[in-house]
Amino acid sequence: MAGTLGILGICLLFSGVRVTSSAISVTSPAKEYKIARGDNVTIPCKFAVQPVGDSVQISWTAVADVSGDPAIKILTFNSLGSTKVQTKYKGRATLLQDVLTGKADLQLLRVTSADTRVYECGVENLSNEEDGGSATAKLIVLVAPSPPICKIEGKAEYYQDVKLTCVSEEGTPTPTYKWQRYDTNNILQPNPPKATDGVCVCVCV
Ligand SMILES: *[C@@H]1O[C@H](CO)[C@@H](O)[C@H](O)[C@H]1NC(C)=O
Numbered sequence: 083m084a085g086t087l088g089i090l091g092i093c094l095l096f097s098g099v100r101v102t103s104s105a106i107s108v109t110s111p112a113k114e115y116k117i118a119r120g121d122n123v124t125i126p127c128k129f130a131v132q133p134v135g136d137s138v139q140i141s142w143t144a145v146a147d148v149s150g151d152p153a154i155k156i157l158t159f160n161s162l163g164s165t166k167v168q169t170k171y172k173g174r175a176t177l178l179q180d181v182l183t184g185k186a187d188l189q190l191l192r193v194t195s196a197d198t199r200v201y202e203c204g205v206e207n208l209s210n211e212e213d214g215g216s217a218t219a220k221l222i223v224l225v226a227p228s229p230p231i232c233k234i235e236g237k238a239e240y241y242q243d244v245k246l247t248c249v250s251e252e253g254t255p256t257p258t259y260k261w262q263r264y265d266t267n268n269i270l271q272p273n274p275p276k277a278t279d280g281v282c283v284c285v286c287v
């Protein structure tokens with residue numbers, strides 16, 4: 083009798099373990115990916131391998147610009163047979179999937195700075211609404227700074243203060259600048275400037 087109870091105990095324990103292990107675990111190998119503007123990028127996503135025959139839905143979304151706005155839908159794949167790519171991403175977004183090995187990578191072609199955002203990969207078990215998971219990764223599209231636009235505020239005269247400002251219209255990450263001053267012989271001068279003639283140059287660092 084004691085022996086039968088022992089076996090029953092083991093069975094209960096085993097079924098308990100089975101329930102928890104059926105939850106789909108979704109992972110993203112890195113938290114951040116950097117890519118140059120115009121290039122193609124693949125954001126990897128992995129999920130726990132499905133037992134053959136299980137149906138899953140994979141979806142990729144992106145976080146909206148304004149916090150609190152609904153997520154931007156990119157694409158949805160259903161292992162029963164259909165893939166839907168949102169109009170905005172048609173021809174540019176592809177799901178590189180393999181349900182048997184748990185691969186659900188998102189490929190984005192010709193990235194622009196508007197693609198700099200957080201992406202989420204979600205996988206749902208179609209046979210069990212409550213079984214699903216998601217992972218996020220940030221994509222940063224690098225943009226070389228455009229030539230800086232320099233402005234002078236105030237009159238460039240003796241005894242007048244002038245303020246030189248320098249900005250680039252674009253650049254990710256935001257570029258920082260330093261000022262260099264050359265005298266009339268084109269020799270780099272130490273900062274701060276002591277003489278009043280010469281050329282000031284703003285350089286991105
Ligand atoms: C999906 O759900 C079904 C029904 O609950 C379950 O039998 C199966 O193990 C689940 N698959 C995964 C990988 O969670």
Ligand SMILES: *[C@@H]1O[C@H](CO)[C@@H](O)[C@H](O)[C@H]1NC(C)=O
Nearest residue numbers: 119120121122123190191192
């Ligand atoms: C991006 O992918 C497209 C389509 O596969 C290809 O034609 C293009 O050459 C790729 N661009 C780069 C920069 O690799």
